[in-house]
Amino acid sequence: MSYSRRKFIQQSSRGVAGIGLLGTSALGVSLGAGSGHTEIEPGAFNFGVASGDPRQxxxxIWSHFQPAGQHSTPVQWQVAxxxxxxxxxxxxxxxxxxARGNTIKVDVSGLLPGTTYFYQFRVEQAFSxxxxxxxxxxxxxxxARFAVISCSSYAHGYFNVYRILSERxxxxxxxxxxxYIYEYGQDEYDERSLRNERTLTPxxxxxSLTDYRRRYALYRLDADLQAVHRQHPFITVWDDHEFANDAFQDGAENHNEGEGEWRDRKAAARQxxxxxxxxxxxxxxxxxRTLRYGDLLELIMxxxxxxxxxxxxxxxxxxxxxQDFNRTLMGFEQEAWLQQxxxxxxxxxxxxxxxxMMAQRYYIKLPDLFGGGASLWLDSWDGYAATRDRLLxxxxxxxxxxxxxxxxDVHSSFAADLSDNPYDANNYDRNSGIGSLAVEFVTPSITSPGFPPVLAETGAATIMAASPHIKYAELRQHGFILLTLNRDEARADWFYVADVLKRSTQYRLACSFLTRDKENRLVSV
Known part of the structure; x- marks a missing residue:
């Protein structure tokens, strides 16, 4: 199919930085009530644009259109x-x-590999x-180069990481x-560290489904978040807070009596x-899913x-x-798929x-006869040791x-060799890295709180002293990883932002580690 060289869109909808939410039937009533937000504009693209899951x-491509009434809306889209x-x-x-919250999602096919494209949406005279x-x-x-990020609590600070990445x-x-979002109500999450209180909606x-939609809408009004989505395709996975804290297949730590059936809440969050x-x-x-970048890398999400x-x-x-062999972190079907x-x-x-986190963080390593590794981190792979053992x-x-x-997940930074038994000097050598089977890079949070300063320094030192395979640990800074892969090495650079309590684009390089082709262990740069 051929397309004429023409431009159907001649303007963009007005900027939405700092605006709030108008109640609608799709998003729920009084989305921004009492929060100091102004109203969103009906008949407009208020929440920016986004793209993701690129293949060859x-x-x-994604957006949201707020209709003036309750009706279906034909949305024109173009890629150029x-x-x-x-x-x-x-x-x-x-x-x-x-029925889909007035969101727009198009899987645009027939494109060329390794090519930069631009896209836009239109409803009558309203333009994204x-x-x-x-x-x-x-x-x-x-x-190939990617930014690696996680854990963005709206109430705990500004999304300076997003703004920085949008400028690359x-x-x-x-x-x-x-x-990507957090499900907590106002002042319910780590209130002691909440020094910069941005008001949540709801x-x-x-x-409910309306609750989750309203929270996504609040996030999507953030100007920094809009900027990074406008600039780069995202490849995402959910964690617990898109559902509820410490979620698993059949429940969550903070899904309590009186909050309905977990399956209903999980279905609403998923939708x-x-x-x-x-x-x-x-x-x-x-x-x-998997996404392939030429012959250089396979992304397995x-x-x-x-x-x-x-x-x-x-x-x-x-x-x-x-340590139970019958326990699984991801289901046996997904385990088999990953191995394949x-x-x-x-x-x-x-x-x-x-x-x-996959790497072991045992505060004491006992012989298997007495229970093996004892860990404080049982929401991670440490709580599902058999899954890790099968993979490694x-x-x-x-x-x-x-x-x-x-x-x-952990609002911390780690670089670790992955060994099936890193505490056994006959199996893994902490100095040479021999015995490592793979490597792990853990990205810090965007805004979500880490350890208090004194505990962070002590805790990081304690973890590294007790764990020969963990080469770097930092437990409180906010930032991102820049992951760069070439034919000889995969390198991770940890960058930390100067502040999240005020808007800033200052950031610094903290440390770098790489693993060389076929060596399967970390080297400090």
């Missing part, structure tokens, strides 16, 4: 090779309705901003590893996520949070329970994007090189 020939939207290569109409995106490359490529033009994409804990995030939906309703995860160990026998992806790919680097055993037994694990 396609990419998701230029920011002026003159060289149009694809166009169509997407009909959005209240122009977004920028990029498809994944194919064939022989020498370089050297990224293939942004990997968001979960906790002010109560999220339970809102797929409505508001630029992620490709599948019929099973899951998020596990996991769900270690909701699908298949059994409850975290609890009670007096929780340390022994954590690692064995089957021909990409040089196998990059796993997932939620919770598969990597070892099949001689799989160049596995890089990316992690969010």
């Amino acid at each position: 020939d396609r990419v998701i 090779l230029d920011e002026g939207m003159m060289d149009v290569v694809a166009e169509g109409i997407f009909v959005t309705t209240e 901003e122009v977004g920028r995106t990029r498809t994944a490359p194919e064939g022989d490529i020498d370089l 033009d050297d990224l293939d994409g942004v990997l968001h590893l979960g906790d 002010t109560h804990e999220l339970i 809102a996520y797929f409505e508001w995030m630029p992620i490709r939906e599948n019929r099973a309703g899951g998020i596990s 996991l769900d270690t949070r909701i699908e298949g995860r059994v409850a975290q160990p609890g009670g007096v026998d929780r340390q022994s329970e954590a 992806q690692l064995s089957g790919t021909t990409a040089r680097w196998k990059v796993i994007g997932q939620q919770v 055993g598969h990597i070892r037994d099949h001689g799989i090189d160049n596995v890089v694990v990316l992690t969010g």
Whole structure:
């Protein structure tokens, strides 16, 4: 199909930085009531644009249109090779309705690999901003670069990380590893550290579909968040707070009596996520998927949070329970799928994007006869040691090189070698890294609180002293990882922002680690 070189969009809808929410039937009533927000504009694209899940020939483009009434809305969309939207290569109409919260999501196909595109939406005389995106490359490529981020609590500060990343033009994409929103009500989450109180909408804990939609809408009004989505395609997974704290397949730590059935809350949270995030939906309703960047890397995105995860160990026998062979972090079906992806790919680097920390953090390592490793972190892979053992055993037994694990969740920074038994000097050497099977990079939070300063310094030192495989630990700074891969190495650079309590684009490089081709262990740069 050919398209004429024409420009149907001649203006953008007005900027929405700092505005608030008007009650609508799709988003719920009085979204911004009492919060000091002004009203959003009906008949407009108030929440910006976004793109995601780039493949060689396609990419998701997203927006939201607020109709003046309760009716379905045909939305025109265009994709072009230029920011002026003159060289149009694809166009169509997407009909959005209240049933999907008036969100717009198009999987645009027929595109060229490794190409920058621009896109825009229109309803009659209302126009969205122009977004920028990029498809994944194919064939022989020498370089790929991503920002790796997670954990953005709106109430705990400004999204300076998003603004900084929006000003870069050297990224293939942004990997968001979960906790894109938080479900807590106002002042319910770590109130002691809440020095910069941005008002939440709704002010109560999220339970219903309307609640989750309203919270996503609040986030999407943030000017810094809009800017980074406008500039880069996102590749995302959810974590617990898109649902509820410490969630698992059948419940969550803060899903309590009187809050309805967990399955209903989980379904509402899942629906809102797929409505508001630029992620490709599948019929099973899951998020596990792969994305290929030429022959250089395979991105393997996991769900270690909701699908298949059994409850975290609890009670007096929780340390022994954590070692139970029959427990699974992601479900046995997803475990088998992950192993197949690692064995089957021909990409040089196998990059796993997932939620919770894989490296062991045992405060005491006992012989297996007495329960093995004792950990304080049983919401992570430490609470599901058999899942980790099966994965690392598969990597070892099949001689799989160049596995890089990316992690969010813990509001901290870590760099670690991954060994099936790093506490045994005969199995892993802390000085040379021999015995490591893969590496892990853990990204800090965007705004979510870490440890208090004194505890952070002491805690990091204690973890590193007790854990020979953990090469770097920092427990309080906010920032991001810049992940750069070439044919010889995969490198992670940790950058920390100067502040989150006021708007700032100052940031600094804190440290760097890399792993070289086929060495499977970390080197400090």
